[in-house]
Amino acid sequence: MGSSLLEMVWFSEKRRKLLLLLLDGPKSPEEIKKAFGVNWRSLILPLKELREEELILNENGNYQLSVIGKLITESVKPMDEVLNMFEGNTEYWANRNLTAIPQQLRDRIGEIGNYQVIEPDLNHMFDPPEQVFSRLRESGFVYSIFSIYHPLYMPLYCELAEKGTRVSLIVTEPVLERMNEDCKKEKEKMEQLQNTNLFLYRTGNAGMIPPSVVVSDRIFMASFFSLSGKYDHRDVVSFTESSMEWGEELFESYKLRSYELKG
Numbered sequence: 001m002g003s004s005l006l007e008m009v010w011f012s013e014k015r016r017k018l019l020l021l022l023l024d025g026p027k028s029p030e031e032i033k034k035a036f037g038v039n040w041r042s043l044i045l046p047l048k049e050l051r052e053e054e055l056i057l058n059e060n061g062n063y064q065l066s067v068i069g070k071l072i073t074e075s076v077k078p079m080d081e082v083l084n085m086f087e088g089n090t091e092y093w094a095n096r097n098l099t100a101i102p103q104q105l106r107d108r109i110g111e112i113g114n115y116q117v118i119e120p121d122l123n124h125m126f127d128p129p130e131q132v133f134s135r136l137r138e139s140g141f142v143y144s145i146f147s148i149y150h151p152l153y154m155p156l157y158c159e160l161a162e163k164g165t166r167v168s169l170i171v172t173e174p175v176l177e178r179m180n181e182d183c184k185k186e187k188e189k190m191e192q193l194q195n196t197n198l199f200l201y202r203t204g205n206a207g208m209i210p211p212s213v214v215v216s217d218r219i220f221m222a223s224f225f226s227l228s229g230k231y232d233h234r235d236v237v238s239f240t241e242s243s244m245e246w247g248e249e250l251f252e253s254y255k256l257r258s259y260e261l262k263g
Contacts, residue, residue, distance in 0.1 A: 008053050009076055015046045019065065019073040020080065022056060026064035081110025092117050092234065096224040100208035102253045105246065112220065113240035119233055132214065132221055132237065139216035141166035143251040145201075148212040148223055148231050149178040154186040161189075161196045168197040170251070170258050172209060176200060191261055199258035210254050215247030222247070 009016055014036075021027060021035055032047075033040050047063065050056045055069035065073060086093050098106055118129055133156060136142055142160060144153070146169060161167045169190065171179065179187045190196045203209065212223040212231075220243035222236045238244075 005053065005055075005072065008049065008055070009072065012046060012049075014043070015050055016076065016080065018043070018046055018050060018063075019055065019069060020077060022063060022065045023070070023073045023077065026059070026062040028062050032063065078108055078110055081108075081113070083110075085110045085112055085115070089117055095226050097227050097229065098224065100210050100225075101250065105250055105253065108246060111246040112236065112238050112243040115236050115238035115240075115243065118235050118237055129221075129235070129237070132219060135219035135239075136160065136214070136216060139165060139218045141168075142214065142216045143168050143248060144170070144215070145210050145213040145251060145254055146171040146175045147201075147209050149175045149182075151182055154179065154183040154190075157196075158186045158189050161193050164195065166195050167193075168199070168251070168255075170199045170201050170210075170254050172201050172203055176261075198261045199255055200261055201254060201258045213247055213250060215244055215251060217244065220244050220247040 009019065017036070018032070021032065027035070029040060032043060036043060047056070050069070051058065054066050055072065057064055057066050098109070101109070120129070136156065137160065139160070142157065142165060144157070144167075146153070157167050157169065167190070187198070190198050201210065209225070209229075211225060214221045218239070220236075220238045220240075223231055223234075224236065226232055
């Protein structure tokens with residue numbers, strides 16, 4: 001991409017947002033105006049500039065990406081998503097260890113999209129967020145990576161599985177040891193139910209411990225470790241479809257490095 005094209009895409013948020021909007025398909029002037037929530041006059045110049053650089057076309061009154069515009073915008077989108085995700089929570093993300101996430105998924109971490117970082121108050125430090133439990137109870141499936149032990153999740157997962165929810169768990173060896181000590185009954189039930197799977201993560205994989213993750217068709221939540229390897233009780237929660245799809249892929253990537261525990 002030449003310097004003029006770099007400037008065209010990155011030096012104007014409005015031009016960049018126009019390209020990203022058109023990545024979804026051709027749009028009429030009315031659709032564009034509605035998406036931006038501004039009057040048409042303010043969009044005339046950026047549209048003209050993009051047309052002059054042959055990044056967009058006007059066909060039958062509708063605007064669409066050119067071939068080169070589509071190629072460029074497809075490359076811009078992941079970076080734009082990452083920047084948007086980190087903006088406003090730089091302190092949190094700067095202190096996260098993301099190296100355990102497979103490279104291809106780390107490159108797409110911006111797909112988490114809109115999210116919030118939640119942190120319990122001191123009186124509820126070890127209580128799971130109610131918004132998480134309520135969403136899980138409404139879910140058709142639940143996939144979870146347990147690298148941080150929490151005694152309240154296993155009874156919930158057994159409850160969900162018994163009512164027909166598909167539940168699959170990946171646990172690390174230290175978590176499995178705690179489960180055998182504290183909730184062996186629930187663990188054995190999980191191993192026996194037809195709609196559940198319990199996997200043991202092979203921690204020997206480059207010695208990297210995965211983040212704790214809960215993903216369903218209703219919610220995505222992740223507990224990323226700090227750079228010092230500690231869990232500081234701050235969790236990322238998102239309800240976007242793209243975050244759930246990204247979370248499913250993350251779960252599947254760790255499942256490939258795990259083996260199933262049978263009852």
